[in-house]
Amino acid sequence: MISYGRLLGELATIALVLLAGVYATVVIDLWAGRMVARAPVRAFRALTFPIRQTALFLLQQRATTERPDAPLWALAPALLAAIAAASLLVIPFSSQTSAAGIESGIVYFGALMALVMIAVYLNGWSANSVFPIIGGYRFIAEALSYEMPLALVLIGAALPAQSLSVSAIVISQDSLWNVIRQPLGLPIYLIAGLGVAFWGPLALPDAADLAGGTESELSGVQLLLWRTARIAVLVAVAAMGAAVFLGGWTGPWLPGAVWMTLKTIALIFIMVGAGHLVARVRLERFVLVAWTVLIPLALLDVFAAGAVVLAGSPR
Amino acid sequence: MLTALGGSLIIAFVAGGLTLGLRSLGGLLTPPRTTAPERVPFLGGLGPETHAWSRFHVRYYAMALLFLAFDMEMVFMYPWAVVFLREGMKAMVEMLMFIVILTLGILYAWRERALRWS
Amino acid sequence: MAGARVEVVLGQRPGILKRLAAMAPVRVFAISGSESAEIETLIADLELEQEIVLTDSPRSANVLLAMGEFPGSMQESARRIHDQLCGPRRTLWLRQNVSAPSEAIFPKAIREDTHCDLALLLRKIHRDLLTGVEPSEEPILPDEEPALWRGVGPYGQGGTGMTGGVPYGRPMPETAPDRDGLALDQLSVRVGPFFRPFPSGLTLALKLQGDVIQEAAVAENPFDAKKLNPDFESGDPFIRALSEPVPVVEMEMARARHHLHWLCNALQVHGLGALGLRTRAIARSLSPGMIAPIAQLRKILRYSRSVSLVGAGVGVIQPDKIRDRGLGPVARAAGLREDLRMTDPAYQELGFEPVVHAENDVRSRLWQRLDEAMQSVTLAARSGNATSGGGGRVEGPRGVITLDGNSLPLLLGLLPDLLYGLEWGDAVATVVSLDLDLRDVRSQRVS
Numbered sequence: 078m079i080s081y082g083r084l085l086g087e088l089a090t091i092a093l094v095l096l097a098g099v100y101a102t103v104v105i106d107l108w109a110g111r112m113v114a115r116a117p118v119r120a121f122r123a124l125t126f127p128i129r130q131t132a133l134f135l136l137q138q139r140a141t142t143e144r145p146d147a148p149l150w151a152l153a154p155a156l157l158a159a160i161a162a163a164s165l166l167v168i169p170f171s172s173q174t175s176a177a178g179i180e181s182g183i184v185y186f187g188a189l190m191a192l193v194m195i196a197v198y199l200n201g202w203s204a205n206s207v208f209p210i211i212g213g214y215r216f217i218a219e220a221l222s223y224e225m226p227l228a229l230v231l232i233g234a235a236l237p238a239q240s241l242s243v244s245a246i247v248i249s250q251d252s253l254w255n256v257i258r259q260p261l262g263l264p265i266y267l268i269a270g271l272g273v274a275f276w277g278p279l280a281l282p283d284a285a286d287l288a289g290g291t292e293s294e295l296s297g298v299q300l301l302l303w304r305t306a307r308i309a310v311l312v313a314v315a316a317m318g319a320a321v322f323l324g325g326w327t328g329p330w331l332p333g334a335v336w337m338t339l340k341t342i343a344l345i346f347i348m349v350g351a352g353h354l355v356a357r358v359r360l361e362r363f364v365l366v367a368w369t370v371l372i373p374l375a376l377l378d379v380f381a382a383g384a385v386v387l388a389g390s391p392r
Numbered sequence: 393m394l395t396a397l398g399g400s401l402i403i404a405f406v407a408g409g410l411t412l413g414l415r416s417l418g419g420l421l422t423p424p425r426t427t428a429p430e431r432v433p434f435l436g437g438l439g440p441e442t443h444a445w446s447r448f449h450v451r452y453y454a455m456a457l458l459f460l461a462f463d464m465e466m467v468f469m470y471p472w473a474v475v476f477l478r479e480g481m482k483a484m485v486e487m488l489m490f491i492v493i494l495t496l497g498i499l500y501a502w503r504e505r506a507l508r509w510s
Numbered sequence: 511m512a513g514a515r516v517e518v519v520l521g522q523r524p525g526i527l528k529r530l531a532a533m534a535p536v537r538v539f540a541i542s543g544s545e546s547a548e549i550e551t552l553i554a555d556l557e558l559e560q561e562i563v564l565t566d567s568p569r570s571a572n573v574l575l576a577m578g579e580f581p582g583s584m585q586e587s588a589r590r591i592h593d594q595l596c597g598p599r600r601t602l603w604l605r606q607n608v609s610a611p612s613e614a615i616f617p618k619a620i621r622e623d624t625h626c627d628l629a630l631l632l633r634k635i636h637r638d639l640l641t642g643v644e645p646s647e648e649p650i651l652p653d654e655e656p657a658l659w660r661g662v663g664p665y666g667q668g669g670t671g672m673t674g675g676v677p678y679g680r681p682m683p684e685t686a687p688d689r690d691g692l693a694l695d696q697l698s699v700r701v702g703p704f705f706r707p708f709p710s711g712l713t714l715a716l717k718l719q720g721d722v723i724q725e726a727a728v729a730e731n732p733f734d735a736k737k738l739n740p741d742f743e744s745g746d747p748f749i750r751a752l753s754e755p756v757p758v759v760e761m762e763m764a765r766a767r768h769h770l771h772w773l774c775n776a777l778q779v780h781g782l783g784a785l786g787l788r789t790r791a792i793a794r795s796l797s798p799g800m801i802a803p804i805a806q807l808r809k810i811l812r813y814s815r816s817v818s819l820v821g822a823g824v825g826v827i828q829p830d831k832i833r834d835r836g837l838g839p840v841a842r843a844a845g846l847r848e849d850l851r852m853t854d855p856a857y858q859e860l861g862f863e864p865v866v867h868a869e870n871d872v873r874s875r876l877w878q879r880l881d882e883a884m885q886s887v888t889l890a891a892r893s894g895n896a897t898s899g900g901g902g903r904v905e906g907p908r909g910v911i912t913l914d915g916n917s918l919p920l921l922l923g924l925l926p927d928l929l930y931g932l933e934w935g936d937a938v939a940t941v942v943s944l945d946l947d948l949r950d951v952r953s954q955r956v957s
Contacts, residue, residue, distance in 0.1 A: 084399050091403060111560065114787035119560060125533075132530035133537070133572075136640060138422045138596040139415075140569045143431045143656075144443075151415060155408035162407035163400045179396040184470050206433030207444045207699050208567075211721050211934055218452045221459040228466050235473040277781070278819070285566050285779050286707055286938035293434055293567040296596040298418025300570050302411050356816035357781030359824065359935060360721075364455060365507045368498055372462075376491055379469075383476060383484050390477055422597070429593040429651035434567050436705030437541075437587030438713065439656065446683040446695035449720030509722065509933070 091165045098312030099305055101342060103127045106349045113353040134301035142294055146203035153200035154302040160196065161309035164189045168316045169244045171326045171333035182243035183231040186317055190227065190273050193310060194220035197275065197282050197291060200303065204294035212290025215360055216275060216282035222367035223272035223279070229375035230262045230269070233382040234321045243317070247325035254324040258385065261378035263322040265371055267348060270318060274311035277352025281360055315344035454506035458497065465494055532640040535561045536632045539571035541591055541704045543580035543711075544733060544949055549604060552628050553577070554771065554790055559629045566706050568594045573635055574601040576616060583732045584703050584711065585615050589650045591704055592616060598639045598646035602632065618647045686719070694719055703732060707779045707938050711948035714925070714941075723937050726929040728922050733949045748906040751899025752913055758856055758893035759798055761904075766886035767793045768907035769839075769879040770804070776876060776942050780820045785810065799891030804884050811880070821872030825928060825940030829870065832924075836910030837917050840944060843878035844870035850905035856898040860889055872936075875943040908945055918950055 104123055111118040141147075167182035179185050194217060201213020235241050237258070238249035246255075256263045272279040283290040295303055319325060319340035326333030358366075432439050450456070469487070476483050501507060540553060556562055565571045568591050580588050592601060601619035605612070608623040622631060638644040686696035702713030713729035747760045770793035777786035785807065792803045811817050832841045834848065841848045842864055849864040851857040865881045867874035902913045909917035921944050929937045 084402060087399065088403060088406060091407075110784040110787075113784035115791060116558060116560070116787060122560060126535070129530050129534035132527050133534035133640065134570075135418055135421055135527060136531045136598070137570070137572065138598075139418060139424045140594075140596045141424045141426075141431055142433045143428075151412060152408075154415070155411040158411040159404035159408035163404040166396075166400050166403055179400070181470070185400070187466075202445075204433065205444050207435060207440065207697060207718075210444050210448065211718075214448055214450060214721060215935075217450070218455065221452070221456055224459065225462050225466070229469075232466075232469050232473045236476055239474060239477050241470060241474060280781060281935075284935065285781060286935045288434060288436070288706060289565075289567045289569075292570075294569055296569040297422060298415055301418070302415055306411065353782070353784040354810065354816075355782075355814045356777075356820045357935075358819045359933075359939075361508050361933060361936075362819065362822075364452065365502075368455070368458070368507050369502055372498065373495065376495070380484070380488060380491075383487075386477055387480060387484060390480070427593070427649050427651075427653040428655050429590060429653070430649055432590060432594065432656075434569060434594055435699060436702045436708070436713075437584075437591050438700045438702065439590065441698050441700070442683045444697065446697055449692075449694045449722070451720045451722060509720075 087166060090170065091162050094165060094170065094316070095162060095309045095312060098316075098341070098345070099308045100127050102308050102312060102345050102349065103130075105342075105346055106352070109346070109350050110353050113350075131301060134297055137297035137300075139297040139299045140294055142204045142206055145205050145294075149199045150203035150299075153196050153203065154299065154306045156199065157193065157196040157303070157306035158309060160189050160192050161306060161313045164310075164313045165316065167243050168313070168320050169247060169325060170316075170337045172244075179242070181241040183228075183235055183241050183246070183321070186243075187228045187231060190310075190314075191220075191224060193273055196306075200295075201282060201291040206294050208287040208289070208293045209291045212282035212284070212287050212293075215290070218360060218364055219272055219275070219279060219281050222364045223269040223371075226265050226367065226371040226375040227269035227273065229372070229379055230259075230266045231321060233259050233262055233375070233379040236379070236382045237386050243320050243325075246321050247327065250324040251327060254322065256322045259322075259378055259382045261374055261381070263318065265375050265378065266318055266322060267344070267351075268371065270311075270314035271348055271351065273314050274307060274348075276307075276311055276348060278355040278358050279363065280352070280357055281363070284357055311348065312341070312345065315348065316341045318344045451509035452507075454501060454504070458501050458506065461497060462494060465490070528641050532637045534636075534640075535563045536573055536636040537563050537565050537571045538573045538575050538632060539565050539568040539591070539595060540575040540577065541588055541710070543576070543578040543584060543588075549577045549606075549624055550771075552604070552624060554774075554794065556628055556632075557774075557787060557790055558794075562629060562632060569596055571595055572597075572599055572639060573632055574599065574616075575632070576601060576603045576619065578605065579612065580615055581732045583730075585613065587703055588615055592647070593649040593651050600635050600639050600644065600647055602635060604628070617650065686717070686724070696724065700729070702729070707775075707942055709946045709948050712941070712946060714929075716929075718934070721934045723929050723932050723934070726926045726937075728925050731922070731948050748904050748911055751904045752902055752911065754900050755897035756899045758860075758896045758898050759890045761898065762886040762890035762893065763796065763798060765907045766883040766890070767796055769883040769886070770796070772879060772907075772945050773876070773883070779938065779942050780816070782816060796887065799887060801884055801887050804880070804887065808880055808884070811876075817873050817876045820939055821874075821876055821943070822869075824872040824936045825875075825932070825943055826869075826871050827924060827928060832920075835917070835920055836912075837920065838905065838907070838909030839878050839882060840875060840909070840917075840921070842882075843867045843874040850903060850910060851898075854898050856893075856896045857889075859896065860892055862889065872939045872943040875945075879945070908947070908950065916950060918946065918948070921946055 103126065107123050107126055108118055164186050167179050167185050197216040198213040201209040234246050234255050238245040271277055275282050283292040287293060292300065319337060323340040326337045328336035433444065472483060472487055557564060574592055574595055576588060601616045603616055603619040603621050604624055605621065606624055608621050620635065683695040683697050685693050687693050697718040699718060700713055700715045702708055703711045711732045715727040715729060716723055717725040747756045747764050750756050751761060770789050774786040774789040777789060789807060827844060829844050829846065832844060833846055845866055845868040847864055847866055851862050852864060865878065865885055867878045904911045928940055932940065
């Protein structure tokens with residue numbers, strides 16, 4: 078159960094986390110890109126980039142196409158933003174704000190992340206244009222492939238906690254973080270997470286080889302909202318990863334929320350950096366690797382985690 | 393008081409509503425354009441010959457079916473994770489048997505080339 | 511008019527939002543007709559600017575950068591692209607000789623010659639446009655629906671169901687048999703001539719089922735050799751080497767730069783824009799013997815496994831089709847030891863051995879050009895005053911150039927078979943890997 082006052086607090090926290098997270102991610106991405114390119118970064122310009130870009134997109138016209146599916150087109154970024162915001166409800170940023178009464182946090186998270194597929198598909202479908210549609214169908218193949226590994230590694234993390242609640246999983250890492258206890262977990266989670274946010278090597282639906290794919294008919298405020306919502310998903314994925322694999326709010330000296338923020342930013346940095354260093358994977362290759370390598374490895378992760386738990390239990 | 397699910401629904405609606413509101417605001421600042429050539433979908437300069445909406449050939453349908461089987465498995469695994477420690481070795485062995493059978497399914501699909509399509 | 515209404519709305523809204531938008535990075539969609547080497551350098555420099563973004567689609571761009579002269583068959587497409595830019599929009603038309611007579615493709619465009627400071631100019635255009643000093647350009651094409659409205663029903667779908675009529679004047683896709691034995695919709699699309707991953711001017715007429723290409727045909731090359739600017743190739747050492755000896759160092763540096771610029775484009779298509787920029791910067795400051803930055807780039811690509819992620823097993827050509835046809839890097843990436851430099855005394859003295867890769871796919875073409883760039887830089891450092899050429903046949907960066915022509919028609923002829931049955935992304939990767947340039951009709955003009 079959750080009170081209205083609590084709900085307001087949660088709303089404010091989520092809005093703050095998402096806006097700050099998106100802002101930071103955009104700046105980190107820009108900075109990392111210039112670093113990889115060995116090009117000079119002008120710090121002030123990089124820091125103000127999100128504001129200026131937002132202003133430009135607000136003043137740019139929104140594209141329409143011949144007979145688009147207008148309601149669904151409007152709905153796509155709204156759905157993606159709703160997914161990102163709602164998923165943050167179960168991610169505890171400190172021991173006090175932990176998990177608003179949703180006991181099966183990772184089930185809830187997995188269910189929301191499955192809906193990303195719908196949002197991306199809607200965005201591709203509704204413009205009635207070839208490149209976005211191909212992008213949309215591409216993403217379905219991609220999503221069906223990363224879905225399993227994502228859910229499996231989260232289950233692996235739930236085994237030592239004996240609970241599906243994210244707070245319980247954080248508490249269960251008091252002695253040892255899951256990233257060490259289950260070494261396969263975090264890498265697989267991050268790969269799947271790149272898929273959820275269709276980012277970097279797994280940015281298949283909006284790739285350059287489709288002239289932007291699902292983004293190719295977007296402009297102005299529509300593009301702004303779509304990209305913001307997508308980065309918000311990335312932030313949510315990183316926050317969940319920090320809670321489940323990096324011990325969440327636990328850490329010495331600093332307050333829990335600070336630890337959680339640092340760990341989330343570290344994961345964002347890894348994912349964004351991978352985007353600049355690893356080329357976009359071919360779709361077929363990803364599907365094949367996901368089913369023949371990632372899923373078996375994720376299953377191995379679950380059973381290895383189970384074996385460790387059993388061996389360590391007092392019986 | 394709200395149920396947790398109600399709370400999450402409210403948060404989702406607020407986020408979605410804000411997005412739609414901003415979209416309308418952008419539409420007010422700069423109204424979407426209207427002439428016919430400006431609406432032509434982008435294909436690199438040439439106009440389309442047909443509508444893009446079509447009965448798209450989803451060539452990975454076999455993989456999608458495989459996914460359904462595994463998605464059901466997930467439904468069993470969530471409660472299994474909670475009772476795992478209580479049930480001990482029995483839970484471990486039972487799930488292992490189940491997974492081995494499913495993994496054989498992947499191997500079969502792989503051999504039948506269900507995971508590639510071009 | 512929509513544009514006028516925008517102006518009114520923007521005009522009423524002075525202040526912070528407009529000023530911030532004016533300071534945002536300039537979003538540019540670039541289209542090029544016949545280009546000179548000068549313009550190519552300009553665009554390469556442009557990409558290195560932090561505050562200029564080249565977009566993949568015209569929708570989200572504010573400035574259309576048109577470069578060079580556009581042959582007749584590309585003009586309609588250029589205008590359509592202009593109209594697809596979402597306002598406020600402005601066109602900058604760069605031409606080698608700005609006072610030369612031209613057709614009014616973009617009536618309101620700002621015209622400049624190639625000596626301008628492009629980045630500065632683009633920023634000024636963007637600023638004036640967003641603050642409302644300059645009005646947004648009106649659409650060029652007439653406001654006519656593609657066909658008469660013939661639909662009935664709320665979505666104009668004609669009869670019943672999705673395929674029952676002619677909504678918006680465009681037919682629904684036709685049905686065609688598939689190799690799975692099913693009858694399914696087949697999308698007929700023509701992609702190009704300004705599709706960014708493709709070389710400018712390349713138009714492919716494709717039949718797609720799902721994301722797989724069932725049929726591909728190459729449209730006629732819009733660049734007619736006769737109409738090109740006579741100054742066009744004066745700086746190209748490979749063309750000069752057809753008729754006179756040219757220093758080896760000059761040719762090898764040009765080859766290395768060519769391959770690096772190609773690599774930059776390929777990396778951008780494969781989602782590695784930042785590494786592409788790094789390649790661009792290396793190409794710009796390249797000097798003989800400067801091998802370390804390229805080697806480092808190679809290391810990154812090897813450790814991240816990027817090259818095999820995008821190209822392993824993609825776009826394999828039957829070696830018989832490319833044997834002894836003078837296809838240069840494409841042939842050498844198929845394991846064929848073919849290089850005119852092997853028989854050239856100047857190169858023999860340098861101990862030249864061609865680089866060869868065996869896999870014959872997109873991956874090996876990437877490695878091939880990267881390794882050839884490193885080899886060329888090394889050769890250039892060792893070559894001293896050696897000269898080569900004058901025999902009417904030269905090993906250019908895209909293969910053999912002779913007085914009568916080059917490898918372009920051959921490579922274009924390979925495309926239909928090569929693209930058949932490929933997934934869309936693989937097809938684009940394959941086209942990119944062949945390093946086509948439809949404007950590369952230079953050698954055909956020399957005779």
